[in-house]
Amino acid sequence: MRSFVCSVAVAVVCLAGPHAAPAESPSSEDGFVKIFDGESLEGWKLAEENTDAWQVEEGKLVCRGERCHAFYVGPLAPMKDFHFKAEVMTTPGSNAGIYFHTKYQPSGWPKHGYECQVNVSHKDPKKTSSLYAVENVSADDLAANGIQDNQWYTQEIIVTGRRIQLIVNGKTMVDYTEPEDKQAFDKNFERRLGEGTIALQAHDPKSVCYFRNLRVKPL
Template identity: 75%
Template sequence: MTSLSLRSLSQTCCLLVIATAIACISTTPTSAQQPKTEDGFTSIFDGKTLEGWKKAAENEDAWKVDDGKLMCDGERCHLFYSGPLAPMKNFHFKAEVMTTPGSNAGIYFHTKYQDTGWPKHGFECQVNVSHKDPKKTSSLYSVENVDAKTLADMNVKDNEWYTQEIIVQGRRIQLIVNGKTLVDYTEAENKEPFDKNFERRLGEGTFALQAHDPKSKVYFRNLRVKKLD
């Protein structure tokens, strides 16, 4: 084979490799294009917009979509799920969460939209690895709390993703981090409100993500839920 033929063959092979690489890049979805899917679960965040979510009417710039993630960074503001699955009673919720040092946030459930303030209705699943509040990640806030040693023993750290699950079935609430159940709580029948400011009782409602304060930057991704009977 002549050197000219070899050169032509080499150029052809290079073109094929480049074309294949371009095709792969153009067809491979990014995290922002395709949220994680799981049998029986429905994604409630599309990775690109706040469609299906409603911000409280205070400090609305605290919530942003950042490269396939929901990011809170600013003064107090709650982001309420307002999509077609709401309201919910029995469900299995999953999300991936990443805290930054000293940050605090939360995931409310069985709650209701309100313009301002800390949500009165439902419960809060705490999001806090290193904030000064002693109630740590996966606490059922002020009902059954998780301490810092528990998280340390599980190697849950700031700047690393962990998976938070919330399961509500009847009067039972389970809060699970990275596959380990940290709270398993059964609500008493005819439970009275926690106090005049917070119900902290089961009923039905929606989810709300919490932007807590200007020093608390937290990320959420791959939010999905499955309704249970």
């Protein structure tokens, strides 16, 4: 009897073995390409002003200092339709930004493309995941979704045709379709879709923000 029980047990283990772990599901990251290696600024070009505002620390891009923009100049640039993802963390009172469809410039605020705001508690009322000055997210919107300083959140930017989606931690904060006859933002800023690159913003010396796991999927 003992021999029979052991035989049955072995048979059960053998049958269960291949099914003990669920089949591996396709990766949600299929098609994404890293655009920051976590060790250097390879593939990025800093504006010529205040270049010490950007540092690479323990796998993170860190901005702390006077205004300076870091422009992606790697092999995926320029981009038209794409899906961008990054993990972002703000510190209290900090402001930064993620520009897209923009172009390199040596100084000043980027004149081309749109900005996805990075700001949880800075005095600017346009908060994280706002399409800056086009469709704005409020502090209440962030609080309702549990977005806080000193905590990592995932920011996604999706551009398809004339549609822009800005998503935080899986929650769509902005879904904007640019009118075909959209005029320039104002005389100083050409805020329209076309094609261009990603740029990260160091805003001011009191703002410290962190970026990691930056990746893009061309669409």
